[in-house]
Amino acid sequence: MTTKYNTIIVGTGPAGLTAAIYLARANMNPLVLEGPEPGGQLTTTTEVENFPGFPDGIMGPELMSNMRKQAERFGAVFKSGWVTRTDLSQRPFKLEVDGFGELQAETIILSTGASAKYLGIPGERDNVGRGVSTCATCDGFFFRGKKIIVIGGGDSAMEEANFLTRFASEVRVVNRRDELRASKIMQDRARANEKITWSLNRTPVEVVAGGLGVTGLKVRNNETGEEELLETDGVFVAIGHTPNTGFLGGQIETDETGYIIVKPGTSETNIPGVFACGDVQDNKYRQAITAAGSGCMAALDCERFLEAHEAAHAFV
Incomplete structure (x- = not known):
């Protein structure tokens, strides 16, 4: 029936x-x-x-x-x-x-x-709510005075990076390409922001966490193949x-x-x-x-x- x-x-x-x-x-x-x-x-x-x-x-x-x-x-x-x-x-x-x-x-x-799209790397899903976020306007306030990494190269990533500079001491944009997909106006706005630093041509490999949450993001240099650890208190995934x-x-x-x-x-x-x-x-x-x-x-x-x-x- x-x-x-x-x-x-x-x-x-x-x-x-x-x-x-x-x-x-x-x-x-x-x-x-x-x-x-x-x-x-x-x-x-x-x-x-x-x-x-x-x-x-x-x-x-x-x-x-x-x-x-x-x-x-x-x-x-x-x-x-x-x-x-x-x-x-x-x-x-x-x-x-x-x-x-x-x-x-x-x-x-x-x-x-x-x-929200995720990268699918180790430590990412396990630390959602413990330093990993997909919403800057939701969670940015909790990172006042801390270091933040934003992953992505589109308009949403640029928008979130700019927004997060209101709270963070430093915002680092990580993008796996050496060029950004974002529109020119969004790129220009982000590049003009003194609080934003850049790690381009880097592929995220692993979100590293300790007892209190996220402590870093491990990335691979696409040119040299070498891995490096970027210290951070939060990782914002902004890939759509x-x-x-x-x-x-x-x-x-x-x-x-x-x-x-x-x-x-x-x-x-x-x-x-x-x-x-x-x-x-x-x-x-x-x-x-x-x-x-x-x-x-x-x-x-x-x-x-x-x-x-x-x-x-x-x-x-």
Whole structure:
């Protein structure tokens, strides 16, 4: 028997959980599908100090746990499973989910986020939250007066390096090529910053850590083949993000990098009844608070769509 829902929310970061809170309070009984990383990137963050309402900060996993409990309190249902196939050609939409078979929904909210790209070198993943980060605006404050390395050569790396000079005593940019991919204006801005030093044509080999966290980055000189250890208190990996949209099979309109395109000022995608929120449609801000705000937008857009199509409360 196929189970049908008013709304299925795919993803459980700040955007998906906020949408779940709003829809559950409106008695829409949303189903929330959790992927392999429930809570999104915030579950790998230690202390969050820039989310309003927590003057002393809050641990990332705790914040996500609280948001989930809030959604459950109002009746949101959570299930864990991979979405393996989607059919968005007509309503009700169909999702094939590992462990549950086919699920149907009158509306879908996509909040699957974007995964930060990692180098895949030893010591990197083990030290996320202990000196390794992929978000300068999230974690830069914790490195006040310390040495930082930014890995990458694109615009995002230059932007993060410049931003981190507000806190760090020194920011070193490490790039495996001897040239940068960043736009000329971003390169010029970074090169003019006296706090930024450069280690170009160096390939990161290993993140080195001690008892209290990261202590250095081992790199290989691409010209000589020799390895050297760069002392640092933090490593910021800035080589881009990958939006989690592959499971949609090209049915939703995206930009050239895979981010979902929404109608300006809304969460509406190119398919009526399918909405997107959070980092999966935001390649600019990528903050917990902006993701949560877009989750609210998606829930309200979704609720109005259901009311307009007289589908609300038709399913479980």
